[in-house]
Amino acid sequence: MGENSKIEWCDHTFNPWIGCQKVSPGCDHCYAEAMMDHRYGRVKWGAHGERQRTSEQNWRKPIQWNAKARAFRMEHGHRPRVFCASLADVFDNQVDSSWRDDLFALVRKCDRLDWLVLTKRPENIEKMLPSDWRDGYSNVWLGTTAEDQTRFDLRWKRLKKIPSVIRFISYEPALGPVRLPSNGSLPDWLISGGESGPNARTMRPQWVRDIIADCRRFGVAAFHKQWGSYHSNTLVMEKGMAARQAREIDAEGKGGGLVNGELVREFPDRN
Template identity: 30%
Template structure:
């Protein structure tokens, strides 16, 4: 169970929230755009595309469909896995959307607690709701914090989002053992002052036909800030429109092309040396790394 993924910082994706068709099958996904960073939502494009098995064809706007469903079997299966893995949960929607019942969020936290071998990576553009859900779960379960294998993250694409989300991200941190930021798609320079409480910073330029520009200097600045505050940085990709606008930014190597050979800037050998960093917020043991695989 779970899907293989090309997302470099995880091993598999799980999507327990989906539309249930009348015949009981998976009818695709839905979310509601909430932030300028959602403009080129990859999950929405998947849902519009017949190529994908679970295309719902719904735009990620308007009212939530009535047939949204939470499949407990997907999250309860984590406890039976003998192989450790990192799992990005709800990659096709926002688990902390306003329309998502609290018991679905609790079910994810409960399942994570029962599956300590699995790292459950959550990412939201609604950090206020995530913080509230985490607080309520801790209170109702008699816990001080979420399980240590829950990595609770917030998406921050530019300075406006950083300003808007910082207070709520700090509330998330109060109940989360690993609090992280996905600065992807990064589409503006961010001054990270005040974010020193986070445990991990993932950085990446936007990919796809409508990708916004990613200045390599923004990535370098984010990494330099991480180094100063001993926060592990993880450079995921340069994206489809990487640019160099700041003169003192390290120049890319000769084999670098504006779109990168992958089209998404995922080929690390084409990056400037200073951007080639992929660190995680925990030190994985040799046993863990040996047992972990890219299997779903």
């Protein structure tokens, strides 16, 4: 549950516990539920399901990454980025608060890692942060998922009030257009991506072009992860190619990842 990651925008994933419940349309085809509940039977998903803490061996992995972080930075040019948590939500109401205390103690200890904490529950962040948070930990980036404009408007309004060295939006799975406001606070980073897996819902190419244009207009780092499936890829949807042909041209991420022939993979300046 803690490992080198195949997710393009991080270097490791760490899951302090497993289990969650669905809160909005972006959760409908949850990969974590499909894997941990339906496939492996590790936990029962939902409001009345359990949250399972991962092993002590797993909890030691960030300490190992932290010990190697300086060498990692010399090789890769950036601090190791840890996505926490890909199979749960740190700010889930159903999680034992002592587990969260243990997690933030680990985060403080592993100060050479940048922890990317992504939630669908930004309304819970303030009351669940540790008492010494103040202006934010220097190694924690706070993010929220926004699959459409409704969720962006609601969740960003809450996240932007929380002090954090980096605040980011995960526009994945993209289920509708999202535009950034022309005034007020903006995220430092925006990740976009289409839904993958069986019954994946379509991501429209223009949504991606528009949000990347907004990011460039307002100085927000943009990271387009993937189209999710080739039926959403511009080569198929707009140019009429077969998925097989599109795959030969664009093999970035699931369903390809090029936007107008360009790989958009920007990161925010954490300094």
